[in-house]
Amino acid sequence: MTTTVRKIKKQSNFEITSWKWMRYSAVALLPLVWIHVLIKDVIVGVHNIDTFYVRDIWAIWGWKVYDILLLAFTFAHGVNGLRNVSMDFFHSEKARKIVDWGLIVLWVLVSGIGALAIIAGARPEMLV
Amino acid sequence: MDISLKVFRYNPEAGRTKPAYDTYLLNGVDPTDRILDLLEEVKDYHDGTLSFRRSCAHGVCGSDAMRINGVNRLACKALVQDLNSNSITVEPILGLKVIKDLIVDMKPFFDSYKSVMPFMINDDIPEDGKERLQSIADRERFDDTTKCILCAACTTSCPTFWSDDKYVGPAAIVNAHRFIFDTRDQAAEERLNILNDESGVFRCRTAFNCTEACPREIHVTQAVAEVKQAIVSGVIK
Numbered sequence: 001m002t003t004t005v006r007k008i009k010k011q012s013n014f015e016i017t018s019w020k021w022m023r024y025s026a027v028a029l030l031p032l033v034w035i036h037v038l039i040k041d042v043i044v045g046v047h048n049i050d051t052f053y054v055r056d057i058w059a060i061w062g063w064k065v066y067d068i069l070l071l072a073f074t075f076a077h078g079v080n081g082l083r084n085v086s087m088d089f090f091h092s093e094k095a096r097k098i099v100d101w102g103l104i105v106l107w108v109l110v111s112g113i114g115a116l117a118i119i120a121g122a123r124p125e126m127l128v
Numbered sequence: 129m130d131i132s133l134k135v136f137r138y139n140p141e142a143g144r145t146k147p148a149y150d151t152y153l154l155n156g157v158d159p160t161d162r163i164l165d166l167l168e169e170v171k172d173y174h175d176g177t178l179s180f181r182r183s184c185a186h187g188v189c190g191s192d193a194m195r196i197n198g199v200n201r202l203a204c205k206a207l208v209q210d211l212n213s214n215s216i217t218v219e220p221i222l223g224l225k226v227i228k229d230l231i232v233d234m235k236p237f238f239d240s241y242k243s244v245m246p247f248m249i250n251d252d253i254p255e256d257g258k259e260r261l262q263s264i265a266d267r268e269r270f271d272d273t274t275k276c277i278l279c280a281a282c283t284t285s286c287p288t289f290w291s292d293d294k295y296v297g298p299a300a301i302v303n304a305h306r307f308i309f310d311t312r313d314q315a316a317e318e319r320l321n322i323l324n325d326e327s328g329v330f331r332c333r334t335a336f337n338c339t340e341a342c343p344r345e346i347h348v349t350q351a352v353a354e355v356k357q358a359i360v361s362g363v364i365k
C-alpha cells in the first residue's frame with residue numbers, strides 16, 4: 001500500500017538551518033574526530049606529542065586545514081547545542097538575542113584565535 | 129491489600145496556601161482497583177474537599193491525567209497492581225499552574241493546541257458533492273495520531289515544556305500531524321509554517337518522555353520527527 005506524496009514549498013528560516021546544521025556537522029565530526037583520536041591517541045600516543053611533533057605536523061598545510069576544520073566544526077556544533085539549552089533558561093526575546101550574539105562572538109573569537117595559532121605553527125626553538 | 133495513598137494538596141481559597149501532601153490509609157483495596165477508585169474513596173469517605181478532574185472514567189475523555197508514583201498516567205487506567213507498591217503518591221501534572229489539589233490550569237495547553245488549527249481545512253467541493261474519498265493507505269498514514277484524547281500527559285512530561293511553556297508541546301504537534309498527513313486537508317503548508325519557529329518542533333530533543341507517557345500508546349516522538357522531516361524536506365508522504 002502506497003500513500004500519496006505531496007510537495008509543499010520548502011521553508012527556510014534560522015531554526016531549520018540550525019537544526020540541519022546540527023545533523024550535518026555531527027556527520028562531518030564522525031570522521032574528523034575519529035581520525036584525530038586514532039592518530040593522536042592510538043598511533044602516535046599522547047605521551048609522544050611535544051612541541052616538536054606539533055611543529056612537524058603543522059608544517060603540512062593539509063593538517064593545518066584539518067585541525068582548523070576540526071576546531072571550527074566541533075565548537076560550532078557545541079555552541080549551537082548550548083544555544084538550544086540556553087532557551088530553557090532565557091525566555092524573553094531580548095535575553096535570547098543577547099545570549100545568541102554572545103555565543104556567536106564566543107565562537108568567532110575562539111575559532112579565530114585557534115585558527116591563528118594553527119596557521120602560525122609551533123616554534124619549539126623559542127621555548128629553549 | 130492496604131494502601132497508603134499520598135496526595136498533593138493545595139487550596140489557597142481554603143487557606144491551604146502552601147503545597148503539602150496528605151496521606152490516607154486505605155484498607156481492603158483490590159489490586160485491580162484503579163487509582164481513580166482510590167481517589168473517589170478518599171473524596172467520599174475521608175475528605176470531601178479533595179479535588180480532581182474526571183469524567184468518563186474509561187480512558188476516553190482525557191481529564192484525569194496526573195503524576196502517579198512520578199509517572200504521568202490516567203488515574204482511570206492505572207491499576208493498583210500495575211504500580212507494584214503499597215505506597216502510592218499522586219500529584220498534579222507538571223509544567224501547568226496548579227489551581228487546586230490535582231487540578232491544573234489547562235488554558236496554555238489548549239492555546240497551543242488551537243495554534244496549529246486542529247480542524248480540517250478544505251474549501252473545494254467534494255467530487256460527488258458529498259464525500260471526500262481517501263485510499264486505505266492514505267487513511268492509515270495518520271491513524272496513530274487520531275487517537276489523541278488531549279489529556280496533556282505527553283506535553284507535561286516533556287523537559288523542554290517544563291522549562292519553557294512557550295514550546296508548543298508534543299500534544300499540539302500530534303494534532304497538527306493528524307491533519308498535515310491527511311490528504312483531504314489543504315492547510316499542511318500553513319501548519320508546518322506555524323511549527324517551524326522558535327517555539328515549534330525544533331525544540332524537541334527526542335527525550336521520548338512523551339511516547340512513554342501517552343496512555344493511548346501514540347508514537348508521539350515519531351510523529352514529531354515526521355513533522356520535522358516534512359518541514360526540512362518539503363515532502364509529505
Ligand code: FES
Nearest residue numbers: 185187189190204
Ligand atoms: S476520566 Fe476520562 S480519561 Fe480518565
